[in-house]
Amino acid sequence: MIDKRCEAAAAAVADVRDGATIMIGGFGEAGSPIELIHALIDAGPRNLTVVSNNTGSGRVGLAALIARGQVRKMICSYPRSANSMVFPELHRRGEIELELVPQGTLAERIRCGGAGIPAFYTATAVGTVLAEGKESRRFEGSEYVMERGLRADFSLVKADRADRYGNLVYRRTARNFGPIMCTAAETTIVQVREMTEVGAIDPECVVTPGVFVDRIVVVPEPQQESVLVKEGRVYP
Amino acid sequence: MKGWSREEMAQRVAADIPDGAYVNLGIGIPELVAQFVPRDREFIFQTENGLLGMGPSPPAGAEDPELINAGKKAVTAIPGAAYFHHADSFTMIRGGHIDVCVLGAMQISARGDLANWSTGEADAIPAVGGAMDLVAGVKRILVMTEHTTKTGEPKIVAECTYPLTGRGVVDRVYTNLAVLDVTEEGVAVRELAPGVSFEEVRAKTGAPLLPMAQESAR
Numbered sequence: 380m381i382d383k384r385c386e387a388a389a390a391a392v393a394d395v396r397d398g399a400t401i402m403i404g405g406f407g408e409a410g411s412p413i414e415l416i417h418a419l420i421d422a423g424p425r426n427l428t429v430v431s432n433n434t435g436s437g438r439v440g441l442a443a444l445i446a447r448g449q450v451r452k453m454i455c456s457y458p459r460s461a462n463s464m465v466f467p468e469l470h471r472r473g474e475i476e477l478e479l480v481p482q483g484t485l486a487e488r489i490r491c492g493g494a495g496i497p498a499f500y501t502a503t504a505v506g507t508v509l510a511e512g513k514e515s516r517r518f519e520g521s522e523y524v525m526e527r528g529l530r531a532d533f534s535l536v537k538a539d540r541a542d543r544y545g546n547l548v549y550r551r552t553a554r555n556f557g558p559i560m561c562t563a564a565e566t567t568i569v570q571v572r573e574m575t576e577v578g579a580i581d582p583e584c585v586v587t588p589g590v591f592v593d594r595i596v597v598v599p600e601p602q603q604e605s606v607l608v609k610e611g612r613v614y615p
Numbered sequence: 616m617k618g619w620s621r622e623e624m625a626q627r628v629a630a631d632i633p634d635g636a637y638v639n640l641g642i643g644i645p646e647l648v649a650q651f652v653p654r655d656r657e658f659i660f661q662t663e664n665g666l667l668g669m670g671p672s673p674p675a676g677a678e679d680p681e682l683i684n685a686g687k688k689a690v691t692a693i694p695g696a697a698y699f700h701h702a703d704s705f706t707m708i709r710g711g712h713i714d715v716c717v718l719g720a721m722q723i724s725a726r727g728d729l730a731n732w733s734t735g736e737a738d739a740i741p742a743v744g745g746a747m748d749l750v751a752g753v754k755r756i757l758v759m760t761e762h763t764t765k766t767g768e769p770k771i772v773a774e775c776t777y778p779l780t781g782r783g784v785v786d787r788v789y790t791n792l793a794v795l796d797v798t799e800e801g802v803a804v805r806e807l808a809p810g811v812s813f814e815e816v817r818a819k820t821g822a823p824l825l826p827m828a829q830e831s832a833r
């Protein structure tokens with residue numbers, strides 16, 4: 380019988396090794412799988428490459444993972460925002476590497492990684508510093524830059540509901556990078572607010588089909604990053 | 616008062632957007648445009664974090680941290696809205712399905728190059744977000760900005776000195792002093808704000824301007 384549920388977040392992330400590449404969903408706090416990230420901090424793997432749109436805020440969630448020195452390199456589009464000081468501090472000191480990628484190129488690199496497409500051409504960033512050193516080619520009179528598909532060892536994603544097959548639905552703009560990150564990792568770990576019976580999710584409404592999901596952890600009342608930041612909380 | 620206020624600039628931008636347009640508004644001043652949709656028109660606002668049909672800010676206390684815009688501010692979804700993931704969102708943007716994008720600017724060159732994401736300073740943490748995707752993919756790029764910097768330097772220049780967001784991407788610029796088009800021949804003033812002279816605009820612009828008379832004669 381297929382049952383992708385894991386009893387606890389700790390068990391779900393226990394096999395993440397040093398040096399792994401990890402995609403972490405979320406746009407700011409919306410869709411950030413904060414309980415899975417905290418479990419990863421507890422598990423302690425180091426030298427990680429993290430693919431995520433931002434770099435977290437305060438000293439919880441993704442920012443806490445970075446603050447613990449577990450991340451060697453960030454691949455992201457927008458590494459600074461309100462209340463984000465951990466990454467900027469480390470980056471200014473030269474203690475963490477940054478690969479800056481335009482947001483749409485980041486999404487497409489992940490989508491292609493998940494779809495078995497090793498590279499693609501895009502007009503985004505042509506003529507800018509972010510295209511320097513990359514192959515380019517002309518199609519129908521316009522210049523395009525080649526970008527590589529991205530894959531990861533693990534994806535950590537937050538969704539709203541799942542069934543034991545791993546079918547997922549998301550909530551509002553918390554969907555963001557979740558569906559594409561689920562497709563692009565060897566092992567996809569998802570935290571959901573609620574488990575439903577098989578068949579309870581209308582097949583017409585499934586956003587991520589279960590084939591893309593390996594492990595599910597139920598977190599009925601996930602913590603909210605902005606509330607923790609406001610309270611000045613630090614993880615662990 | 617001389618010139619346009621930010622609200623008047625937003626109103627002026629909104630007046631140029633056709634009925635039925637799919638519109639992406641940049642973070643900051645461009646967000647004001649949503650408040651000035653002409654009564655006889657319907658615009659659908661896209662926000663690149665995954666919502667088509669973005670509505671106004673919710674009342675205090677009704678914010679949902681999972682319903683936000685690209686500036687990570689709480690918004691609402693209109694009836695008929697759609698949520699989608701990032702690859703779909705940027706398919707809309709990069710695939711030419713969004714009609715208009717309104718962006719802020721640090722510099723605009725005479726050829727329509729735009730710089731709006733980085734000062735290029737050594738200790739700055741660069742952050743690009745979706746800006747390069749928007750200028751590369753959206754059909755019409757409108758820039759909304761003060762005509763000069765806080766220290767009075769021109770923002771419309773012969774060549775951008777800040778790192779570029781895109782080359783030759785800007786179609787029209789709305790400032791507190793004028794509406795200007797980027798044309799094959801150069802920068803053309805289309806409209807002056809109340810009480811503002813062509814000479815004043817020319818003095819505060821770092822690139823040659825086409826003579827206004829010649830433009831209106833076209």
